[in-house]
Amino acid sequence: MRTLRCYWLTLVLGLLPLATLADETLHYPADPTTDAPRPLVVHAALDLPQIEPVLQAFHRLHPEVELTYRNFTTLDLHQRFLKAPDQADVMISSAMPWQYRLVNDGHAREQLSANARAWPAWARWRHELFAFTFEPIVMVVRRELDERYGTIQGHADLLALLERHGRELSGRVVTYDPASSGAGYTYAIEESRLSPRYWELVAALGQARAQLVDTTDDMLEGLIEGRYLVGYNLLGSYARDVVAAHPELRLVVPDDYALVTRRLAFVPQHAPHPDTGGRFLDFLISETGQRLLAEQTALGAIHPALDGPGTAEALRRELGDALRPIDLGPGLLATLDDLKRQALLSRWQREFSRYTAAPP
Missing domain, CATH: 3.40.190.10 (Periplasmic binding protein-like II)
Structure with missing residues (x-):
């Protein structure tokens, strides 16, 4: 959507002094006083205006991370990953079958943080693929x-x-x-x-x-x-x-x-920087990250501790049986x-x- 996207990129550029934009890319350099910057590369099918509050908050918490975010269409994201599975530290997409197949084929690392272990079973597959929106x-x-x-x-x-x-x-x-x-x-x-x-x-x-x-x-x-x-x-x-x-x-x-679709995220098996990838995924499913989604985006938070506006629980109360979430499973x-x-x-x-x- 060229007109609308250009508007949003201009808006984001004005809001983010630490970010530089090229096509569908955001880059947050590490704090210049950091002795050893820690790279993080996120490949996603998720437009910049929606994810920007999360990226900005994560970078504030981890100024030592040099964060690069690249946005693609769903099928382009999938095809790029198959050609180069060692280029991204985190993969995010709403094309649920494609994400599930990649993880089922052994392309994801297991995540065993406290947040990952506590994540609702209906919103994850094993501890490798995590739904974080609703x-x-x-x-x-x-x-x-x-x-x-x-x-x-x-x-x-x-x-x-x-x-x-x-x-x-x-x-x-x-x-x-x-x-x-x-x-x-x-x-x-x-x-x-x-x-x-x-x-x-x-x-x-x-x-x-x-x-x-x-x-x-x-x-x-x-x-x-x-x-x-x-x-x-x-x-x-x-x-x-x-x-x-x-x-x-x-x-x-x-x-x-x-x-109801859900964005699915995983850390690839051959991620070049799996530690920072895991840290970012953990932030997405943390109560802090999920609260950002609920309050500053329209993505819809899943975290079970949250039930106000912008959450899955609020939508369930409002729409009840009309909601038909796409199941995250072998189907x-x-x-x-x-x-x-x-x-x-x-x-x-x-x-x-x-x-x-x-x-x-």
Whole structure:
């Protein structure tokens, strides 16, 4: 999302005198009085404005650490790791199946700190892979859509809207491309299991010639500019602050069901600086780090000691049974089976193209 991202990079540059920016990279040099700087390289699929408060706080606590943070798309992050598994000290991504497969294949170091041992079992796999956020998947609509067609509150409302007004909304709807987005594929396979009407919704999206993109940023940019009237399956953590800054937009946490994704972090087996990597991961799951997530970001904290605004417990109280967290467990591997993946993507394209002579 070029316009929005440039704005955020400018904002971050103004706030961080210790940070220098190049493309999607933040660098915090070690305190110049440190005799032996301790490098830390974090590779992630997590936009800079969301992670910056955590990086800044960690660097204040550990000024001897020379911290480099690089942001990628989910699939690019995964592919880079496979080509060079010894380049990062910490890996972070919301593409849960890909992270799980890397750890299952033996790419992660065991973490046995007090925080790691006490971390909730539902938010970790063994002591190698740790979920540290709680992020609902949402819709974002322009208020003019509400005024023209009525209010959307859930998936059934969206399906009805597209079936009745698909022609009028042609090209004005946007969602992830599951073939090129790891997050989009994850949501597609989870929804195909969860909702008996999911394939009807995919066909309706195709009938409305929905635009397919790779990131939530791409969707938000088009919604802000008015090119799109409704965005489907955005990361709520990215959408919340943008919607708050744009009164013409409305955020919808679906009232029938809302998938919840979680950022997964691990220290690679061949990390060049595993000690500082482990220290950073431990900070992510500490009460201090989690409080930062709850109070200064929209990522959603998991720590069981926290239950105020910005936490998983608060969301559970607000949304109850509508929340559908994606399970962190062996079931994630099935989503990446080559034959199953190809079968799902083939059906997705077939349903999406059902009412058109050619794919949009």
